[in-house]
Amino acid sequence: MNRMHVKQLAPPPLDHAGQSGPIAVELSDASVTFGRGDRAVPALSTTSLRIADGDFLALVGPSGCGKSTILRLVGGLVRPSTGVVVVGGREVAAKALRIGMAFQNPTMLPWMTIEQNVLLPLKIVEPFRSEFRQKRRNAFRDKAHALLDQVGLGGFGPRYPWQLSGGMLQRANLYRALIHEPRLLLLDEPFGALDQFTREELWSTLQTLWVTHRPTVLLVTHDLREAGFLANRICVMSARPGRVIDDSSVPFQRPRTIQMTFEADFVALNQRLRDLIVNARSAGTPEGGHGPA
Amino acid sequence: MGQLNLKQKLWSAGLIVLFFVLWELFCLASGMSDLVLPRPSQVMETMIRRFPVLWPHILQTLSTTMIGFVLGVALGVLLGAVIGVSKVAYDTAYPLLIGFSSIPKVAVVPIFVLWFGSGSVPAVLTALSICFFPIVVNIATGLATTEPELEDVLKALGASKFDILWNVGLPRTMPFFFASLKVAVSYAFVGAVLSETVASNRGIGNVMMTASSNFDVPLVFAGLFILAFLGVVLYLAFSLIEGRITGWATRKNDLVAT
Numbered sequence: 140m141n142r143m144h145v146k147q148l149a150p151p152p153l154d155h156a157g158q159s160g161p162i163a164v165e166l167s168d169a170s171v172t173f174g175r176g177d178r179a180v181p182a183l184s185t186t187s188l189r190i191a192d193g194d195f196l197a198l199v200g201p202s203g204c205g206k207s208t209i210l211r212l213v214g215g216l217v218r219p220s221t222g223v224v225v226v227g228g229r230e231v232a233a234k235a236l237r238i239g240m241a242f243q244n245p246t247m248l249p250w251m252t253i254e255q256n257v258l259l260p261l262k263i264v265e266p267f268r269s270e271f272r273q274k275r276r277n278a279f280r281d282k283a284h285a286l287l288d289q290v291g292l293g294g295f296g297p298r299y300p301w302q303l304s305g306g307m308l309q310r311a312n313l314y315r316a317l318i319h320e321p322r323l324l325l326l327d328e329p330f331g332a333l334d335q336f337t338r339e340e341l342w343s344t345l346q347t348l349w350v351t352h353r354p355t356v357l358l359v360t361h362d363l364r365e366a367g368f369l370a371n372r373i374c375v376m377s378a379r380p381g382r383v384i385d386d387s388s389v390p391f392q393r394p395r396t397i398q399m400t401f402e403a404d405f406v407a408l409n410q411r412l413r414d415l416i417v418n419a420r421s422a423g424t425p426e427g428g429h430g431p432a
Numbered sequence: 433m434g435q436l437n438l439k440q441k442l443w444s445a446g447l448i449v450l451f452f453v454l455w456e457l458f459c460l461a462s463g464m465s466d467l468v469l470p471r472p473s474q475v476m477e478t479m480i481r482r483f484p485v486l487w488p489h490i491l492q493t494l495s496t497t498m499i500g501f502v503l504g505v506a507l508g509v510l511l512g513a514v515i516g517v518s519k520v521a522y523d524t525a526y527p528l529l530i531g532f533s534s535i536p537k538v539a540v541v542p543i544f545v546l547w548f549g550s551g552s553v554p555a556v557l558t559a560l561s562i563c564f565f566p567i568v569v570n571i572a573t574g575l576a577t578t579e580p581e582l583e584d585v586l587k588a589l590g591a592s593k594f595d596i597l598w599n600v601g602l603p604r605t606m607p608f609f610f611a612s613l614k615v616a617v618s619y620a621f622v623g624a625v626l627s628e629t630v631a632s633n634r635g636i637g638n639v640m641m642t643a644s645s646n647f648d649v650p651l652v653f654a655g656l657f658i659l660a661f662l663g664v665v666l667y668l669a670f671s672l673i674e675g676r677i678t679g680w681a682t683r684k685n686d687l688v689a690t
Contacts, residue, residue: 214588240588246581250603250680262599263589299680325588 163236163323163355164190164213169222170380171208181380183208185222188374188383193353197366199412200376201420206359207243207327208381213357214240214325226323237264239321239354241329245312247300253311254283254296260319267319283318290314290344305332313341317348324356330365339397342368350393363409364400367391375412377419385415470650475657478650486639490658493624493636496552497662500559501620505613508564512571516605517597522576533565537623541630550631555624562623563616570612574605607681610674617666625659 171183183205190196198206211217212224215238227236239260247256261267261279271279287296290310295303303311313329330338346369349356360366366373367389375385389408391399399405452472458464459471466474479486515521515529537558544554578601586596628637636655643651 215590216584216587238588238590240585242581242584244581246579246585248582248585248600248603250606250678259585259599260589263586263591263595319589 161192162189163192163194163227164188164357165223165225166209166212166219167223167225169212169219169224171205171212171217172220183212184380184382186382187222190355190357192355195349195356195358195369195371197358197360197370197373198376199360199363199366199373199416200381201378201416202361203379204376204419205379205381206376210240210325210327210357210359213323214238236323237319237321238323238325239316239319240325241312241316241327243327243329243331245300245305245308245332247308247311249300252297252299253292253303253307254280254287256300257287257292257311257315257318258283259315264319286314286318306334306337309333310337310341313345320352320354322354324354326356326358326360328360329358330360330362338362338365343397345369346394363412366412367405367408368395368397368400373412375415375419378422384419385412467647467649470653474650475653479654479657482651482654486636486654486658489634489636489639490662492552492634493621493628493659494662496555496628496635497559497617497620497624500556500624501563501617503556504560504563504616504620505567507560508567508612508616509571509609512568513575513597513601515568516572516575517601519576522572526572529565529568533569537562538626538630541627544627545631550633552632552634554631555627555635558627559620559623563620566612566615566619567609570608571605574608575601578604607678610670610678613670614667614674617670618663621659621663621666 166186166188168185168187169183170181170185173180173182186205186209188209198209200206208217212219213226215226224230226238247253248259251259258279261271267279284293284296287293292307292310292314295307295311300308300311309329309332313326316324316326316329330341333341342365348354349369356369358366358369370389372386372388374383376382377384387408391405456471456473459466459469470478515525540561541554541558544557548554548557575597582600582604583596586600591599624635625637628635629641632638636658640652640655643649643655
């Protein structure tokens with residue numbers, strides 16, 4: 140294991156209740172098991188993981204290894220069966236930090252237009268929530284129009300989700316996770332359904348956003364090029380029930396370019412990660428590929 | 433699309449007219465006595481001639497129906513929400529609900545009369561009890577079948593339970609709710625009229641009972657026509673509201689983006 144992160148050795152910021160300390164996310168011996176007794180399905184074996192505030196971590200690994208489970212743990216959607224998950228110094232994630240989450244499927248609410256869907260976090264999350272009520276939405280609507288134009292969804296605002304293509308929905312899904320300027324960004328294969336070129340375009344957008352606002356990002360992905368292009372640090376997980384088997388930092392300078400992903404250093408990193416995952420796959424049980432990714 | 437709709441409506445209207453024309457012709461051709469089956473034209477004539485007498489009864493039936501309906505909906509939504517939010521409550525309460533809803537409501541009217549005397553109260557209560565169950569079952573089912581993925585979107589934002597219910601549960605349930613409203617409003621009519629025929633001296637149901645014991649058959653049919661008309665009007669009213677609120681659930685293909 141590559142343990143190159145000095146910040147990892149810092150004590151957990153439990154005394155900074157409510158404030159983002161040097162460590163944004165910490166899993167201590169957390170495991171998740173769904174169901175009970177005979178029907179218990181282990182989704183994640185005992186895992187410890189720390190993410191420094193403002194870091195960009197990518198999780199890669201074979202299908203069904205529990206990557207999404209880690210994301211859901213951090214997002215507070217799943218409770219750990221054992222161990223502790225501390226986010227922003229508290230156990231209840233969304234109360235401590237503004238979280239933006241993009242799910243694997245673009246889960247748009249079907250009764251809302253794309254614009255309403257993208258604006259949804261502003262309706263829920265403080266401090267926007269109060270503003271949203273006071274300003275009677277007009278100011279936000281202008282903001283939304285501008286944003287939708289900017290991200291290639293211009294004119295689609297008043298449409299309903301089923302009227303958009305899969306790629307369009309993925310974009311809306313990503314921007315819904317970004318609109319409330321989250322301090323912690325949880326992305327579950329957000330570029331999965333996109334074509335190569337749109338994907339690369341959105342990588343650059345995300346990189347720019349990260350460089351300017353420095354949110355903490357946890358990205359789950361299958362795409363090793365994507366992980367290498369975006370992340371500061373890549374964790375490889377074993378087959379189901381997963382645990383972290385490798386933790387390496389990505390040394391390339393920012394801003395990174397698509398061109399860099401074809402250079403020798405980058406390809407070497409990809410190859411090393413690929414070998415790790417291939418080994419992890421063959422070490423896992425044959426039915427390992429059918430669980431939640 | 434618009435033209436197809438208009439054509440459809442013309443066909444529907446045509447079918448209704450055809451029904452009455454055939455009825456009229458059948459009565460004329462067979463020389464049927466108006467004590468058995470009056471002609472539609474006779475029924476209409478009776479309805480218009482007796483309208484000043486019928487009007488207070490129409491208001492009576494309409495008001496008991498609507499009071500019963502509104503109360504039934506309010507109670508139904510509340511109970512449905514309580515049951516639908518919790519899986520345990522849903523599984524526990526469902527058999528009891530089904531048991532209650534399968535009781536024939538005619539059997540309940542005498543009990544209401546026993547408790548509250550004859551008149552408006554048993555009519556309202558019968559309307560309430562008969563339209564209550566479809567609402568409860570639909571609200572509860574709508575909430576209980578809400579996709580957890582949709583709730584996760586809000587949970588990840590740290591939304592409260594109420595936020596989730598308000599922004600996901602309720603909108604998701606609206607198509608179920610309106611489907612049950614349209615059924616419930618017809619049921620409420622059945623309940624009110626049923627109670628009026630058994631125990632009341634006012635209302636369309638009572639008018640029809642009295643008329644039938646006087647062998648005033650055209651008036652009985654006039655009552656039927658009025659009930660059918662009121663039922664259709666209320667059904668249409670809720671369909672219109674439904675279209676505005678739950679349009680998202682019925683996709684129109686001609687709007688699909690490419």
